[in-house]
Amino acid sequence: MEIILSKKMGFCFGVKKSVNLAKNILKEKKDNQYMLGFIINNPQVIEYFKKEGVKMVDSVDEVPEESTMITRAHGISPIVLKQADQKKIKIVDTTCPYVKKVQKIAQYLYKKHYFIVIYGDKKHPEILSLLDTVQGNAFVVKSILEAEEITKQKKIGLISQTTKNIYNFNKLSFALLNKAKELRIFNTICKSTMERQKSALELAKEVDVMLVIGGKDSANTTRLAEISKNQGIKTYHIETKNQLKRKWFQPENKVGITSGASTPDWVTNEVINTLKEWYH
Amino acid sequence: MEIILSKKMGFCFGVKKSVNLAKNILKEKKDNQYMLGFIINNPQVIEYFKKEGVKMVDSVDEVPEESTMITRAHGISPIVLKQADQKKIKIVDTTCPYVKKVQKIAQYLYKKHYFIVIYGDKKHPEILSLLDTVQGNAFVVKSILEAEEITKQKKIGLISQTTKNIYNFNKLSFALLNKAKELRIFNTICKSTMERQKSALELAKEVDVMLVIGGKDSANTTRLAEISKNQGIKTYHIETKNQLKRKWFQPENKVGITSGASTPDWVTNEVINTLKEWYH
Numbered sequence: 386m387e388i389i390l391s392k393k394m395g396f397c398f399g400v401k402k403s404v405n406l407a408k409n410i411l412k413e414k415k416d417n418q419y420m421l422g423f424i425i426n427n428p429q430v431i432e433y434f435k436k437e438g439v440k441m442v443d444s445v446d447e448v449p450e451e452s453t454m455i456t457r458a459h460g461i462s463p464i465v466l467k468q469a470d471q472k473k474i475k476i477v478d479t480t481c482p483y484v485k486k487v488q489k490i491a492q493y494l495y496k497k498h499y500f501i502v503i504y505g506d507k508k509h510p511e512i513l514s515l516l517d518t519v520q521g522n523a524f525v526v527k528s529i530l531e532a533e534e535i536t537k538q539k540k541i542g543l544i545s546q547t548t549k550n551i552y553n554f555n556k557l558s559f560a561l562l563n564k565a566k567e568l569r570i571f572n573t574i575c576k577s578t579m580e581r582q583k584s585a586l587e588l589a590k591e592v593d594v595m596l597v598i599g600g601k602d603s604a605n606t607t608r609l610a611e612i613s614k615n616q617g618i619k620t621y622h623i624e625t626k627n628q629l630k631r632k633w634f635q636p637e638n639k640v641g642i643t644s645g646a647s648t649p650d651w652v653t654n655e656v657i658n659t660l661k662e663w664y665h
Numbered sequence: 666m667e668i669i670l671s672k673k674m675g676f677c678f679g680v681k682k683s684v685n686l687a688k689n690i691l692k693e694k695k696d697n698q699y700m701l702g703f704i705i706n707n708p709q710v711i712e713y714f715k716k717e718g719v720k721m722v723d724s725v726d727e728v729p730e731e732s733t734m735i736t737r738a739h740g741i742s743p744i745v746l747k748q749a750d751q752k753k754i755k756i757v758d759t760t761c762p763y764v765k766k767v768q769k770i771a772q773y774l775y776k777k778h779y780f781i782v783i784y785g786d787k788k789h790p791e792i793l794s795l796l797d798t799v800q801g802n803a804f805v806v807k808s809i810l811e812a813e814e815i816t817k818q819k820k821i822g823l824i825s826q827t828t829k830n831i832y833n834f835n836k837l838s839f840a841l842l843n844k845a846k847e848l849r850i851f852n853t854i855c856k857s858t859m860e861r862q863k864s865a866l867e868l869a870k871e872v873d874v875m876l877v878i879g880g881k882d883s884a885n886t887t888r889l890a891e892i893s894k895n896q897g898i899k900t901y902h903i904e905t906k907n908q909l910k911r912k913w914f915q916p917e918n919k920v921g922i923t924s925g926a927s928t929p930d931w932v933t934n935e936v937i938n939t940l941k942e943w944y945h
Contacts, residue, residue, distance in 0.1 A: 562839075566851065
């Protein structure tokens, strides 16, 4: 078996920064540390924080006054910030800098009276916090079909969830061209996501089997698996080495490996080591 | 023979306004009236002004001090304005309001440091005066192929010559999507042009022969002929009734007629009357 790693894989700049910020407060070893939603969409990373004593919550209501609360890399809603402030909760804001930038662009477009269109998944935490920064004044679409519902506007501002597929974003832009006198497109898909997708696509073309490692809830990891599948390549999206199955492989196979922006290297290394043990 | 007229044809709002402005000064009946370039690209209209004693010139140098100078509907360069001012020439600025708007958008994009891309014909008077308003700081492209030469930019502002084809403008927008983090598209193709093209397209689909009437140098008229030809319809672009040929038609034909934004109704009516005489 030949194992080929994707040129771009693993933790991105934003995830590294977020996880490090959160890890820093563990040093304080207090028992009033909370995490509002999963910092990143990777079960192994969440497990790590739980073991360190961080309590997982879904709402600010569950967090006692004056405790510490870690928020998600996907951004934090101004509404949540206000609630936390009223309870004198110390916020550890781990929002990815690229997500912060999208929020700033959205606020700018809102202030300038653009009809805002966001390419993204309506229920993704990044989109939920983004919508809150413009008081819900945006139209979220996940397909060109949905974009067809948009009526003629004076000016449209188009942005994207940072982890979306650039090819589809371009198609969506095209669909909006005749919807407004002015169409202002900000390509807010992060560079790391684009590079990761590009190198996954290249790798998929030269292997027999693709393994995509990362959280099942991770949007960017799921996208990598889709891109590979669309090439007609046998593709398996797994979270850990425990999900590997021998029957997927032949000893003479070329196996391509990539991983999501929220997948820790140690998880990926365990997968690689298992394959090496099987086919050494 | 059945003659069907296009729903939208003839003088547009801008041309009407320009020609009326110029006609107004004829009342003054002075012998110091000049026209810098053709007010609109229609030989019959130019002939009319010549007969009324207006002298045609190609440069401000040819215009004596303190005379009156009519400028084009396609816009006037700030350089020419300055030259005229120095010679105390009275300007009759007939620039189409839509062309003025494109100039304002271009100046705004220039001030905001956008890399300006203009979809247009490099030698068209509208583009020449537009370029002068941004001191030449724009990249004029007439095809997607030419747009490929554009390197990555931080932000691109895209505008169009007012009489260009909307379908090709959209294709060009698509080609620019990956060239910048921000792409700001102003659809500056005038509504009248779009409607005229759309109704010419519809008409071409239901007739045997299309007649497109208007100046051979008129960009918008030429585009109408192209649109019809692209439908695989026998299409003739003529300036006057004198260019009509009997052999183009069969008595049982359905003949579609459209005309450019700079084509006077009387020219079109002469063509229709000739056809009616032939096949009454």
